[in-house]
Amino acid sequence: MTTERSSFESVFGTAPEVTARAPGRVNLLGEHTDYQGGFVLPAAIPQQATVSLRRNGGGEHRLYSANLNQTLTVPLGEVGTGFAPYLTGSMALSGVEDALDIWVWSDVPSGGLSSSAALELATLRALRELYGLPLNDVELALLGQKVEHEYVGVMCGIMDQMASSLADTWHMLFLDTRSLERRKLPLPADPLSGTAQVLVLDSGVPRRLAESGYNERRAQVEEASRLLGVPQLRDVTDLSMLSVLPELLHRRAHHVISENARVLEALDADAARFGTLMNASHASLRDDYEVSHPQVDVLVALLQAHPQVYGARMTGAGFGGAVVALVRAGQAAQVADSVLAQYTGAEGRMVVP
The missing domain is CATH 3.30.230.10 (Ribosomal Protein S5; domain 2)
Incomplete structure (x- = not known):
């Protein structure tokens, strides 16, 4: 070039x-x-x-x-x-x-x-x-x-x-994202193997946000917060409050509220616990928020099953695109080669590292 x-x-x-x-x-x-x-x-x-x-x-x-x-x-x-x-x-x-x-x-x-x-x-x-x-x-x-x-x-x-x-x-x-207060934190670490690596794989499934359900999902959670009488779902911590919502909005709101809780728990989590939270996040995005894709689910499952992976999930708005995994130090390239060799149906590739 x-x-x-x-x-x-x-x-x-x-x-x-x-x-x-x-x-x-x-x-x-x-x-x-x-x-x-x-x-x-x-x-x-x-x-x-x-x-x-x-x-x-x-x-x-x-x-x-x-x-x-x-x-x-x-x-x-x-x-x-x-x-x-x-x-x-x-x-x-x-x-x-x-x-x-x-x-x-x-x-x-x-x-x-x-x-x-x-x-x-x-x-x-x-x-x-x-x-x-x-x-x-x-x-x-x-x-x-x-x-x-x-x-x-x-x-x-x-x-x-x-x-x-x-x-x-x-x-x-x-x-x-409300106050824009922020701080940088070290990547999660394993007491035995040290700081974990971040591995990103492209599923090979294209998507475009403006043509996907992104704006629809946003409208749904805005309606859920209106029905709950709160400015934003950020203001809800008690999941029992969601019982008044219609089933679809209940699932959408459940994802947002539980995802916020996962992030806060992850702030001082070691690599193993962080990986567990990533796995739970993917399940919530797949089932409650319904923004995953079958091929993405296959790739995430392959990563989650790998012994050198702490956890994996889709990343980004969804409907295709990339997945992210937290991997034992020094093992990212080996994990990528192993998982991509098993991944069929779309052309996946390693993005990071």
């Missing part, structure tokens, strides 16, 4: 003014809780989105995706289609009025690892640098979330953008 600068130059005939990057993320625990004010435990992954840009002095944006080998032209003031809204939305919300040439490339796999948030945050970081915007990393994350809501059409919570903006690859980021 060519270098970033030469790739930009080969498309636009000149060098970019700035280049910025932002990572994808894997969520270890705390799924579908962030839009109900809950708790999450993501970490950044090594894969990143890269955005290079320059002002072109014209009347339209020229947007090039190196992944797609595709150029889109979008007149000033318009949003565009395809991958354009992530970029034009970021420009609009940043107050940028210039026409820009933008080159993007990402090695963050789509489906559960926040490839969209990585693209948004890389774009926003580039715009911050180019224009000297007085925005801190939390404000960038909030802008990225607003891009999803207003330009992409996905009513996501704040976890993905906060993780892409603030997390690193060697800690978990414990985030209270």
